Amino acid sequence: MDQSDQPTERESELELPNKSAVPISLVTIKAACSQCSLHELCLSEGLSKEELAKLDILVGARRKLKRQQSLYRVGDTFEALYAVRTGFFKTDILLEDGRDQVTGFQMAGEILGMDGIGGGAHSCNAVALEDSEVCVIPFSQLEQLSREIQTLQHNFHKVMSRELVRDQGLMMLLGTMRAEERLAAFLLNMSQRFTARGYSAAEFHLRMTREEIGSYLGLKLETVSRAFSRFQEEGLIAVQQKHIRILDGEGLKRLLNHQPR
Amino acid sequence: MDQSDQPTERESELELPNKSAVPISLVTIKAACSQCSLHELCLSEGLSKEELAKLDILVGARRKLKRQQSLYRVGDTFEALYAVRTGFFKTDILLEDGRDQVTGFQMAGEILGMDGIGGGAHSCNAVALEDSEVCVIPFSQLEQLSREIQTLQHNFHKVMSRELVRDQGLMMLLGTMRAEERLAAFLLNMSQRFTARGYSAAEFHLRMTREEIGSYLGLKLETVSRAFSRFQEEGLIAVQQKHIRILDGEGLKRLLNHQPR
């Protein structure tokens, strides 16, 4: 089986010394931003050695989650942000009538939980789509430290702002694009994010179901499935369940731009 | 003509001493957060007298915009945030092929420009939908001051976070709701925001066209128009061009929740 989406060298850096299964999910090992390979994606970019050391102290613990476990739920008191260390998450909102909307998929180096700052409680659910690990960043301490360290402050602001821009892109997608454009945009986005993490741009394993993709893209799962099949027929991609190989990235990009309107 | 959406007492507080038309749009009068009636909506909530004074110094100038004038455009270098003082704005993104998506409507007390922090340049356009005035908040100075004033720092983080939550709501709307639900949600949201500013909850003047509403809601202008007509037939609202009167707010809310799916 092809494992092109597993960059082994990085993986070793992230490995915990203790591999035995721990029954409690809150592990008290220091996260050590200073050692982390996700620097440039996370909050610690551009920090000096001393500043990194302070951040290390702040990031108190890691938390492991099994597949399908919730990191937080709607209404949970907001206390901390979470940096994805390994694994894959989705965030979603559930309406009373059962409709739900996946609002994002998060992978290593991305920050979860910022939705809770404004109201003191989380406004969405965050669920691990595979066994995962996050760094816990107590928020009041982050605010305190970012009053000391200008670079950290600015990094955090950038992270939030980029999230706003990402949301704008998703609104554009949901508001104006047709089904195949949406899926093409989704695949290209995934590819680009995997690339940024040292994985293959052309071949990857989707951690979410068709239904979750559909929810994210504002489509029904059948429509997602049909679009996948169509892309395959047209030689743009090779699909085998959750395993995707992009054969013609340019073709996908073309789908995005000159659409009939 | 009914002017129920104009709270005259507040208006007087916000009046400039100099009413003559100024040809330049960048006016060098101090904004004076300490005097502003939009406290609780803006960044200055909970600040002490001394802290407010510092914020006053920071907020260097106001800027006036005529209807249809841009506050900033995609690609403009990011330098400042803007607090809407009076008037009404939209933000939108334009695709090469002409499609565009309105990503938000902003009214008094709301902050514009946060999209620019992450990338150093603005990622959307901000356009005044009526003659408007904003407070200019140079961003690096805001960061500096919010390193000094914890409350200011936290207020700013709350503002950004609430924007993220707003975006989530819009994703839910765009991803899962049908046309009439979307319009009902839009009207209730407008009503709620006007109320928070001391205007009538039941009667207001929309500053945007049907096309702009449609773009925001992911619908065509004809669909928006038809939904308005339908609501009127059903006695939920009275529409006269851009003037809206809500006759049955509960009825609108009912539309939102138990939808057939």
Place this chain on the structure above:
DNA sequence: TTATCGTATTGACATGGATCAAAGCGACCA
């Protein structure tokens, strides 16, 4: 090996909203 369950694919058909087109309405200007 076979049974089961969640997930994915595919087909047939229904429908909500888009599209195209024609009036209607109001504001502004000459």
Place this chain on the structure above:
DNA sequence: TGGTCGCTTTGATCCATGTCAATACGATAA
């Protein structure tokens, strides 16, 4: 006062996607 222009409303038709249903696939467990 009439004319123009931007915006809105309304009707007729079309089509992309949703809905419903059957089947297939793959992983896991017995």
